[in-house]
Amino acid sequence: MGYMEILIGGIFVNNILLAQFLGNCPFLGTSKKMETAVGMAMAVVFVLVLAGVITWVLYAFFLVPFKLVYLRTIAFILVIASLVQFVEMFLKKSIPALYAGLGIFLPLITTNCAVFGACILNIDKELNFMKTLVQSTAYAVGFGLALILFAGVRERIILARVPKPLQDTSIGLVTAGILSLTFYAFKGMI
């Protein structure tokens, strides 16, 4: 599998949100306003790439040699959580501008299953380091794309005549479903 395929596959075909249904809580929670959605998307790109790479290192250099592969889930969670905390502190001090941009979204994705899921998928597909990097980036960009598209739609929905019982999250989920179906059109591209 070439890098190009991994990239296209990660962004469109196997979009982490719309094809794999991971990370739905921030998808619904932060998509009401475009501004928030963009912030979240950037934060995910940042964390997901870092987490993907670090968990690969952890897996390849510690878990496998010590035959502790069964500890993968718990070890990953611990590492990702610490990583996010660390990155937050680091940015706050060193790159305040970037922190101001992402800041508040960073801690929010400590528990984002898209991040964790992407890391596991990288391992399961037995990718090498470079491919892990590309795959993580692709997933993250795919997440951002879906989130921003969805936020655009939801900003309009506020103005539509939605029957009372379907308002807000309900119509959000319906829309997400339709958006997800449209992404199925990419199936077969690779």
Add this chain to the structure above:
Amino acid sequence: MLEAILFMLGLGAGCGAVLSAASKVFYVYEDPRIAIVEGHTAAANCGGCGYAGCSAAAVAVVAGEAPPSVCIVAGPETTANIASVMGVDPGTAEPLLSYNTCDGGDRADNKFHYMGIGSCQALSSLYGGQRECPIGCLGLGDCVRACAFDALIIGSHGYPVVNEHKCVGCGACEKVCPKDIMEIKTMSQRLLHLNQFDDRIAPCQQTCPAEIDIPKYIMQIKHGDYEGAVNTIRERNPLLLSCGRVCPHPCEVKCRRGLEDQAVSINQLKRFVADHEMNSGSRLPVSVAPSTGKKAAVIGGGPAGLSCAFFLRRLGHDVTIFDDNPKLGGMIRYGIPEYRLPKEVLAWETQGILDLGVEHKPNVKLGRDFDIGALIASGFDTVFLGIGAWKDYTLGVEGENLKGCYTGINFLTNFATWQQEKPNDPRPFVGQKCVVIGGGNTAVDCVRTLVRLGAEEVSIVYRRTRTEMPANEVEIVAAEHEGINFVFLAAPTKVIEDEDGNATGLEYLKMELGEPDDSGRRRPVPIEGSETVLEIDMLITAIGQGPDVFFKEENKMLDADLKLTRWSTIDCEDEIALQASIPYIFTGGDSATGADLVVSAIGAGRRAARSIHMYLAGEDLTPPEKTLFTNNIPESIFDSVPGIVKEKRTPMPELPVDERIKSFVEADLVITEKDALYESSRCLNCCIYCYNPDNTT
């Protein structure tokens, strides 16, 4: 198993160590208030406030970007807690409420037939909407759909109606409305608003110096909501009982109905609801913002000072009024006579202001008992100077200081003080053949008072003609009915004395009208050799008055700094901001403009309160560029108003002349409830472009 445990322990310890090291290395100071504020939020992370979670909201509050009321889930208690953490202007800690600023709705005609999707945003992109009125509500209810709290409906007249009990002030409606019709404001923000060129306001409201929302209170009266009407008036005018009696209602001059019919009797309606509240025996509650801990001094308890104190108090400041006289009211207590404004009524009104927590220090005079430096030293942050205009101008003719000669304000205040406070002292002197010089309210009040005191012959001598008399029209008419003799076009030249030094005659020159002067009035010029003598035993000069600024001479420090104009009024560069040449001193009313009206003083009091409030918050005092002030919105001034069916204006009920000239009982009476309902239905409920021609709403 052992490896697993060891590995996890190691990993945990590693991560922990790295993080704790990092927290030291990367430590940045963070405002501790953020954590406290976050603790006060509902911690629901619902995002309803528009921020990404409670901590983001807390950051925004501490950064001053969000009000303490940011958390829409938690109640007012939380808001107060957050405000206290922030020590911020608790004005914003009051609940935000949504207000609809357009109640034209369906009455505006349509320019085209619209069949697109039912959204105001979509419709407004088509030539700004289908209605003829370019600024009004489109009525498709984007705001209603945006409201997550079910607080809005489109009412039967095609504009949104706010349910104040459900509205949480989240601002969703304000954001979606393409016409800026929905406004989210706290009471303080509403109190601070000045009329602007882009406001949706009727000609009468534009003209009222106090900027009262006239059509709104008239509609409330029409629908029987008298309490609502009183509250509407109180948002702009704390002296509704007094204004309802003495205001010469400049608003009625611009009343649109007046173009085709007689103007709506706006002021009688005000008096009706004001009297209704007083006679109901209980006061309507007036909201006061949480305390700011700032202290403001108000010098002078006349309409300007009372209004300034009232609004400052409602904005949450601690206010103390210092006044030279024993009781509050200023010129409306000691100048305007009892038969026009009963002092019992005034006392009820001023007590309502004191009840809000305003302090009153009577019998202290600036310049004699204290100076401004002392006020500042004792912890006052700002000073409002509303000392009015109490110094009579003099004629400058020979003999005007003879025995039997008085000045207007002096005569009225002496008499009022005797009547109100020292009825057991001998009554001040009253002559039998009295002449009052002047054509303003003071002169007319003097003659009407003299008639009531039993003077046989009372005349008014005025330089110009009746049309130029600045006194209120109703006053002049009443004086005519009460048998006053008017001598127009007369310029006094000399007071004649007898051998004991008593005034016995007034010599004057007859005048004729010449070329118009700067003010457009034809200037009177004396006719040579037309000297005439009027026999008198009492003369009152009431030709105008200016502020008594003797305190400047007494107080060296302010003497140097406080600037006066050449009319010895207190100089303020900007009539809207009303800041004097010393930044913490503000002024308004007669002491800033020279003798004027009660409503003007009330309006100035509010503008000064606004400036003081902003000054205390460290804000820039320059008024918004769009401030209307005494101007009119050109589009709103019509030449004709089609569709009006003439309906007679309710006349003012008054006591019969022979009854009223014998006593100081109130002469003008209040209209009946039936008349009030009728009169209110004459109002067209105007906005800038449209109105209700056929009285449908």
